[in-house]
Amino acid sequence: MTVPPYRPTTVRLGAAILAVLVALLIPAGPAWAHNTLRSAAPVQESTLSSAPTEIVLEFVERLDPTFTTIVLTDAAKRKIPTGDPVVGGAKGSVQVTEALPNGTYTVAYRVVSTDGHPVQGSYPFTVADPNSSAAPIVSTTTDAPSAAASVQDDDGPGAGVLVAGGALAVLVVVVGGLLWRRKARR
The missing domain is CATH 2.60.40.1220 (Immunoglobulin-like)
Structure with missing residues (x-):
């Protein structure tokens, strides 16, 4: 079975997204x-x-x-x-x-x-x-x-929740744009 060439990149991108989310959410915990x-x-x-x-x-x-x-x-x-x-x-x-x-x-x-x-x-x-x-x-x-x-x-929702939500929304838009751009190149 062959793995599509974009799969390793997608896995790395997913890991990077997870790392960014963890970095954003952990420091905001005490707030x-x-x-x-x-x-x-x-x-x-x-x-x-x-x-x-x-x-x-x-x-x-x-x-x-x-x-x-x-x-x-x-x-x-x-x-x-x-x-x-x-x-x-x-x-x-x-x-x-x-x-x-x-x-x-x-x-x-x-x-x-x-x-x-x-x-x-x-x-x-x-x-x-x-x-x-x-x-x-x-x-x-x-x-x-x-x-x-x-x-x-x-x-109300704390400032940390609002910042994390906003960061998550920006991250989703950026990842979606990168995936769309990659698909358009093919």
Whole structure:
């Protein structure tokens, strides 16, 4: 079986393209490493049989205590009093300073990644204590809490992703042009 003469060149060209992609993507890796929420207590969208006394958020990367904010609001979007955020490594917490009646609450956070990029989000949880005599807090507005229904990460695609995508597009056009030119010569 004979191998077409253009095959070794195509293999070398493919290897060169792969090498360029690896060179472009490997250094850009850390730029994509924005901090994300790993776990939360109370758990996101959970229903609790007793009100929490503390909100604990654990992130993938260390937190900067200076730029860590954790806020608790009720269904009427009123801020619930809490202590100042306490940060230790990748965990941030606040103490809830008053008893929470039954109802839906939202935990909102804003932290800064090690690369200096701010990350924020929010999530709801519900207190449904069967022994509570306090009336549940209900929303005074008619908007559905769709924006707070899941953790919101307001990051768009990072600059590294955009640069790598652009480089890949340019590379595809160049390789396509070279292959078309080679075919036209024959």
